[in-house]
Amino acid sequence: MSQEVRIVTSGKVIQSPCGPIVHGLEDVLVKTTTISDIDGRNGILWYRGYRIEDLANNSTYEEVVHLILYGKLPNKRELEDLKTRLASNRDLHPATVDVIKALAKADPMFALEAAVATEGAYDEDNLKLADALRSGRYKETEKALALRIAEKLIAKLPTIVAYHYRFSRGLDVVRPRSDLGHSANFLFMFFGKEPDPLAVRAVDLYLVLHADHEIPASTFTALVIGATLSDLYSVIAGAIGALKGPLHGGANEAAVKSYLEIGDPAKAKDVVEAATKPGGPRLMGVGHRVYKAYDPRARIFKGLVEDYVKKFGDPQKLYAIASSIEQAVLSHPYFQQRRLFPNVDFWSGIVFYYMGIPYEYFTPLFAMSRVVGWTAHVIEYWDNNRLFRPRACYVGPHDLQYVPIEKRE
Ligand code: ACO
DSSP: OOSSOOOOOOSOEEEETTEEEEGGGTTOOOOOOSSEEEETTTTEEEETTEEHHHHHHHOOHHHHHHHHHHSSOOOHHHHHHHHHHHHHTOOOOHHHHHHHHHTTTSOHHHHHHHHHHHHHHHOHHHHHHHHHHHTTOOSHHHHHHHHHHHHHHHHHHHHHHHHHHHHHTTOOOOOOOTTSOHHHHHHHHHHSSOOOHHHHHHHHHHHHHTSOOSSOHHHHHHHHHHHTTOOHHHHHHHHHHHHHSTTTSOHHHHHHHHHHHHOOGGGHHHHHHHHTSTTOOOOTTBOOSSOSSOOHHHHHHHHHHHHHHHHHOOTTOHHHHHHHHHHHHHHOHHHHHTTOOBOTHHHHHHHHHHHTOOGGGHHHHHHHHHHHHHHHHHHHHHTTOOOOOOOOOOOSOOSOOOOOGGGOO
């Protein structure tokens, strides 16, 4: 692959007086990366060269964090060291806890943005790194510091999410436990009790599957902020803001809500048919900008949903309804011709719903995972940083006659 940044205009191109505009930057290359790669035509995803299936079947989220941040799968000692560092960084600054409490009734994504920004204001390492970046002292020592700050963010996001849930329900917060792994500790802080191993596996698998995905809108937001030499916590607060939008995070919530509304697997065929009509409602959890094949993450998570409903049942028939929709989608010419397949969001919400995690915490879970990809891409970009400064094609008037306010109509 070419090392230089080049613009491909095969995406949706708009002609303007200044030349072609690549709408939504579709297919525009902005950096090289060794973090993740997607083969959308064949439905393949790699992290640092490893197939997602191998990582999902064999590695925990902590191992994937090491792989993504440090470029290699950890040996046993490296993994234990990383787990110890993550566990020791889970607590929050008292000011952050106050912010979460103040936003207890707000959507958790607002609380997550605000809490991350607050935590960053009190993290001396973050301020030290920002200083180094601004004075051009970003060398190996500062890069090591950036990686340690990334670990802190990864460690703290679950605490923010769990504390918000507890405050929002008027419950006492449950402090993190250093003897538990990343996903088990999150569930322990969230529900305040020892989690079921299959629930831990579900959260951990979800975190592995969402850890990175090249440059979607939130990662691009992170890069734009990082390239200004802002600080790493501001990078993540901004990325969370981008993820909050319904065109990015949040489709798993919409998918589960639609299954609940459908209520009966026998109705699935009609719902799918309605989505093929002009102006009909889109099927949530179906289709993807990059994957024109079955999303490999969806296939993996579907297996987990099957294990979960085998163990705990499918009281609201969510799995049965989703399966009927899937069958109807895969066999319908409308979806076949447009290369529309179930994506990861088609399945992931079902397990969270059955575990008792309220819908509004689904996107925060996404952020808890993607924080590793966001930080890794920004740290990678800082090796050869350049401010993002695109141009717009101005199509308004110039040199209008200025009229004083008292003479304006
Ligand atoms: N249901 C019905 N028709 C669809 C769907 C869908 N879910 N998705 C796309 N189409 C149709 C469009 O109507 C369009 O048809 P047309 O050619 O007759 O006009 C065609 O497929 C192409 O659609 P685009 O909007 O151009 O495809 P794009 O690549 O921009 O969209 C997107 C991708 C946004 C994910 C879309 O498939 C969608 O809205 N899906 C539902 C929401 C969803 O599941 N999002 C999660 C994505 S995965 C993630 O973020 C982790």
